[in-house]
Amino acid sequence: MRSPWGKALHRFRRxxxxxxxxxxxxxxxxxxxxAPWFVRFSPLEVNSQALQLAPSLSSPHLLGTDDLGRxxxxxxxxxxxxxxxxxxxxxxxxxxxxxxxxxxxxxxGGWVDQTIMRLTDMLMSLPxxxxxxxLVTVLGPGLNNTVWAVSVVAxxxxxxxxxxxxxxxxxxxxxxxxxxxxxxxxxxxxxxxVPNSIGPLMVQATLGFSDAILNAxxxxxxGLGAQPPTPEWGVMLxxxxxxxxxxxxxxxxxxxxxxIASLCFNLLxxxxxxxxxxxxxxx
Amino acid sequence: xxxLFVHRxxxxxxxxxxVSILSFALIRMVPGDxxxxxxxxxxxxxEAVAELRAALGLDRPLLExxxxxxxxxxxxxxxxxxxxxxxxxxEFKDRFPATVELTVVALLFGVIIGLPxxxxxxxxxxxWWDRLVTGGVLIAYSLPIFWWGLxxxxxxxxxxxxxxxxxxxPMVFDVDARTGFMLIDAWWSGGFEVFWQSLRHLAxxxxxxxxxxxxxIVRMTRATLLEILREDFIRTARAKGAPEWxxxxxxxxxxxxxxxxxxIGLMGSTLLTGAILTETIFAWPGIGKWLVASVTARDxxxxxxxxxxxxxxxxxxxxLVDMLYSWLNPLVRKSS
Numbered sequence: 001m002r003s004p005w006g007k008a009l010h011r012f013r014r015x016x017x018x019x020x021x022x023x024x025x026x027x028x029x030x031x032x033x034x035a036p037w038f039v040r041f042s043p044l045e046v047n048s049q050a051l052q053l054a055p056s057l058s059s060p061h062l063l064g065t066d067d068l069g070r071x072x073x074x075x076x077x078x079x080x081x082x083x084x085x086x087x088x089x090x091x092x093x094x095x096x097x098x099x100x101x102x103x104x105x106x107x108x109g110g111w112v113d114q115t116i117m118r119l120t121d122m123l124m125s126l127p128x129x130x131x132x133x134x135l136v137t138v139l140g141p142g143l144n145n146t147v148w149a150v151s152v153v154a155x156x157x158x159x160x161x162x163x164x165x166x167x168x169x170x171x172x173x174x175x176x177x178x179x180x181x182x183x184x185x186x187x188x189x190x191x192x193x194v195p196n197s198i199g200p201l202m203v204q205a206t207l208g209f210s211d212a213i214l215n216a217x218x219x220x221x222x223g224l225g226a227q228p229p230t231p232e233w234g235v236m237l238x239x240x241x242x243x244x245x246x247x248x249x250x251x252x253x254x255x256x257x258x259x260i261a262s263l264c265f266n267l268l269x270x271x272x273x274x275x276x277x278x279x280x281x282x283x
Numbered sequence: 284x285x286x287l288f289v290h291r292x293x294x295x296x297x298x299x300x301x302v303s304i305l306s307f308a309l310i311r312m313v314p315g316d317x318x319x320x321x322x323x324x325x326x327x328x329x330e331a332v333a334e335l336r337a338a339l340g341l342d343r344p345l346l347e348x349x350x351x352x353x354x355x356x357x358x359x360x361x362x363x364x365x366x367x368x369x370x371x372x373x374e375f376k377d378r379f380p381a382t383v384e385l386t387v388v389a390l391l392f393g394v395i396i397g398l399p400x401x402x403x404x405x406x407x408x409x410x411w412w413d414r415l416v417t418g419g420v421l422i423a424y425s426l427p428i429f430w431w432g433l434x435x436x437x438x439x440x441x442x443x444x445x446x447x448x449x450x451x452x453p454m455v456f457d458v459d460a461r462t463g464f465m466l467i468d469a470w471w472s473g474g475f476e477v478f479w480q481s482l483r484h485l486a487x488x489x490x491x492x493x494x495x496x497x498x499x500i501v502r503m504t505r506a507t508l509l510e511i512l513r514e515d516f517i518r519t520a521r522a523k524g525a526p527e528w529x530x531x532x533x534x535x536x537x538x539x540x541x542x543x544x545x546x547i548g549l550m551g552s553t554l555l556t557g558a559i560l561t562e563t564i565f566a567w568p569g570i571g572k573w574l575v576a577s578v579t580a581r582d583x584x585x586x587x588x589x590x591x592x593x594x595x596x597x598x599x600x601x602x603l604v605d606m607l608y609s610w611l612n613p614l615v616r617k618s619s
Contacts, residue, residue: 121297125302126594127555134590237433255433263425
């Protein structure tokens with residue numbers, strides 16, 4: 001007999017696509033953490049002798065340089081560092097705020113549930129990016145505020161998922177048994193409901209990672225997030241707009257990094273969902 | 284049906300009040316004093332500051348200010364744009380058709396390409412074609428629209444030179460803005476040639492924006508059809524000797540339409556999000572570009588009014604979809 005986690009791990013390992021995505025992500029994370037070891041140039045180092053060099057195997061600038069002669073590979077690697085940390089922080093913040101609210105709404109019901117869900121509806125009635133833009137307007141543009149804006153945008157869906165899980169789990173026999181045993185609300189929620197919502201939480205966290213990275217890049221692209229010369233992927237894309245005709249690599253490479261990161265998190269999330277929830281079957 | 288309608292309208296009121304508070308609070312939470320910011324570099328004498336403060340009602344208690352904001356908004360007065368020095372509502376009215384045109388054509392693109400892709404993927408399930416389509420959908424879901432738009436420009440405008448880079452119509456054409464929808468206005472004032480020009484301008488933004496609904500439609504069509512093709516009535520149709528294309532396209536698709544329509548309807552908010560970025564990339568003069576510009580220019584009345592209007596649009600679209608849904612679905616239709 002395997003433990004439930006062992007079974008989940010077994011189911012996960014059978015999904016080749018999700019495992020691949022996880023491996024790529026591990027690679028990206030390694031690059032991000034040990035960024036200085038992998039680059040030859042500083043991402044901010046301007047070089048007027050090497051403006052807009054095309055990618056080539058023979059040059060020290062493997063992926064070429066941008067309009068100021070900065071090494072693209074260095075900027076992309078440091079960009080991974082930024083995007084992944086924004087994603088991680090946003091997931092932590094949104095789960096940290098959304099989970100208790102979702103648990104509370106689902107467990108208590110009544111006016112608590114009503115109030116929290118109406119607030120969630122309100123946040124969801126505004127398009128994602130617009131909400132982030134509004135928050136950044138109030139907080140002011142910049143990297144730190146991007147994290148806050150992107151986190152707040154992610155909170156409503158966390159609340160919804162956790163609330164839905166709580167609504168189901170609190171009616172289960174084990175929760176009722178705990179109550180009959182005389183366990184208080186606090187104990188039931190923390191000791192029983194939380195451990196049983198870890199699966200959906202993990203899925204939500206992975207998918208949230210992808211959304212956070214894309215939203216942060218969109219803010220950077222609009223000039224409201226990270227500011228130049230920060231080597232952030234969205235900012236790099238915004239910079240590249242003026243050089244579309246002369247340097248295709250300045251446009252394609254940062255975007256490709258974004259797609260790879262976001263795609264891998266989405267694939268990993270799908271894989272986790274399948275591994276953790278055996279009831280869900282794919283066609 | 285009408286009861287559902289009234290019920291939904293009533294349920295929307297708390298949300299609307301919430302968003303109105305949010306957009307009201309916005310202008311008061313921004314760092315710095317909005318009045319000095321509005322007066323600009325010229326600065327302003329203390330009298331001018333006091334005057335503007337009084338004109339905006341900022342000298343009154345907060346609750347009264349909110350009441351004033353709401354009663355004015357109900358009358359259609361959303362304040363004055365600082366940059367354009369025109370009522371926010373007029374500014375919005377001029378730009379809204381451009382956004383509607385873009386989103387409607389994008390949605391059409393998504394439906395016209397997405398339905399056949401989804402149907403064929405379901406019909407040829409588990410073949411290389413199915414894998415190609417599902418793989419493409421996965422990538423499309425993770426595609427940031429601002430990069431996708433730039434890629435399209437790179438390929439179609441710069442490498443191939445078949446489409447213009449930005450705008451709605453070349454300046455040389457004098458198009459009379461009768462409806463605000465460029466495709467119609469162009470046809471009206473210049474016939475096919477001008478229409479063609481405006482269509483060429485619209486093509487890339489619509490494809491960029493339409494890729495999101497495209498992916499959602501393919502995914503939903505394929506999943507629903509696969510489920511329906513396992514039903515008994517499909518087996519009956521096959522047993523009767525109906526050709527496979529007829530089984531899929533007629534018996535299958537007719538029953539798959541409801542979830543597909545729902546998915547299309549739920550794209551409202553996503554499409555508006557996408558429009559904000561698409562319009563910025565392609566210099567498309569709609570409300571998305573207008574709102575982004577208002578943030579950069581610190582034109583707070585525009586942002587405040589635009590927020591409220593967008594929220595109303597999103598909620599109206601959702602309501603419309605619900606009504607359409609209950610009308611399409613005989614089970615719901617009968618019960619109400």
